[in-house]
Every structure is written in C-alpha cells, then in structure tokens.
Amino acid sequence: MANNFLRAALVLLTLHIPVAQALDGDPYASATPSQHEAGMRYLVITTKHHDGFALFPTAASKWNVVAATPWKNDLITNLVDIASKAASPLAGGAPLGVVKSPGGPLLSLPVAAPDAICSTRKVLIEDKPAVTSVAIGPAKDGVFTLLADESCLVGKQISIETKSAFTNIGFWNDPGDVVSWNLCAERDGKFSVHIETAAPSAGAVLKIQGLGNLAYSVPKTADFLTYQTGRVGDITLTKGTKVTLTLRPVAEGWSPINCRKVMLVPEP
Secondary structure: OHHHHHHHHHHHHHHOOOOOOOOOOHHHHHHHHHHHHOOOOOOOOOOOOEOOEEOOOOOOOOOEHHHHOOOOOOHHHHHHHHHHHOOOHHHOOOOOEEEOOOOOOEEEOOOOOOOOOOOOOOOOOOOOOOOOOOOEOOOOOOOEEEEHHHOEEEOOOOEEEEEOOEEEEEEEOOOOOEEEEEEEOOOOEEEEEEEEEEOOOOOOEEEEEOOOEEEEEOOOOOOOOOOEEEEEEEEEEOOOOEEEEEEEEOOOOOOOEEEEEEEEEEOO
C-alpha cells in the first residue's frame, strides 16, 4: 500500500495533477442539451477511495485529490450549478419553489417524483427545522379551497395523482385510508361544504369530521375522470380557531373513488 501511495504521488507531481482546466465543469454544459434530447434522464456519480486517494473529504487519507481543485472538496456542487444552467439531467429537474408566508418560508415539492429511479433533493437549512402543519386560509372572496396536493394522506394505497393538469386523491381503495386538511378561519360564520368526486361505482359514503359530523353519499359518475360536485351540508367556523377537516370512508359498501377538492363557501 505504501508503494502505491508513492507511485500515485509521483504521477500527480510529475503531471501536475489536478489541472484546474481539466476539472472545469463549464465545457460539460455545452454537451448536456444533446444528452437531454437523446433521452438521458439522470446521471449517477460514484465517488470512492482508490489507492488511498479520495474524491471527497475524508479523514482516512491525506491524499485528497479534490482538495487541490478550485472548488475545495465540492466538485459535485460545481457540476450541478453548471448543469442547472444547461437544463442538464445532472441538475435533477426544475428548481424548487420557495415562497414567503406569514408562518415562514414554504418549500414547494413536485407532486410526482421527477424520476421513479433517481429523485433525491437535498435542502440545506440553518438550525433544526420545526415540524409544523400549515393551516390553509380563505381566498379574498372568503372561500376555502382544499386541494388534493395540500391534503394529508394516511393509508397504505391512497396517493396523489396528476391527470389533465389537475391533481386528485386517487387509489382510494381501502376504507381505512383517510384524508385531512388543516385550516384557520379569518372570521366567524357559517359555510356550506362542497366536494368534487369521481366514482364509477355507487355505494361509497364519506364522513366529514372535525367541523361537525356530516356524511356524503358519493354519486356514481361515468369513470374516474368524470367529476361531479355535490353539496354536503353546513358547518360553522370561529375566527382564529385552527381545525382539521377529515374525510373518512364508511367501510360498509365502500368502493374506490377519486377526490379532486373540497370547498367551504361562506353563506350570506
């Protein structure tokens, strides 16, 4: 092993390796559009020790090749930054959206993974983030629109689907699976509850809990892509109170449904 170290060190010193120009990621950017057009979806980069030399920070060896580069142990970030400018598969898809809100920054993640095999997003956050639930508020007209991709799903099969530019709650096959939203009213008042569903078979009944105890018989539609909006009943909200609205199937007679959204419409 010692001889390997010496031979490798001699090669590095003789050939003046690493050469900054050879490790520059900019030339890679010019090639990425053609790779993307050819169907490349992602790249896998494997870093490892080789004869004691490391391509990543390590205490196992003082022979750290990337420490001598202009990027100081961070070759991957450099490549990703450059690849992002060129819409490269290495960039991992579209950038994440961050929106400021009264409760703090909101990070938007895609509903579906950009790639079923390799979809990892790394978010660097200062300090330890607090895990909190975001309460949905009303629009300017006072209407609460509870969308599928803002829901909390609990179950084995239930999931979010995207079809025809709309998201919906689908694969709701198990009556033990439940859906919920957290919301907070800005004023006292009575609201009518409306729900948009699709169900090719009749018989499904949903309980709407958390704001009273309503029940809704899901109407039969032509298929899972044909939606119908129905009025469930009335509920009362109190200003400043955070509540959780939950859709819970009635097990008896349950048949799979899709749900696109729930709306709470203020009554005069």
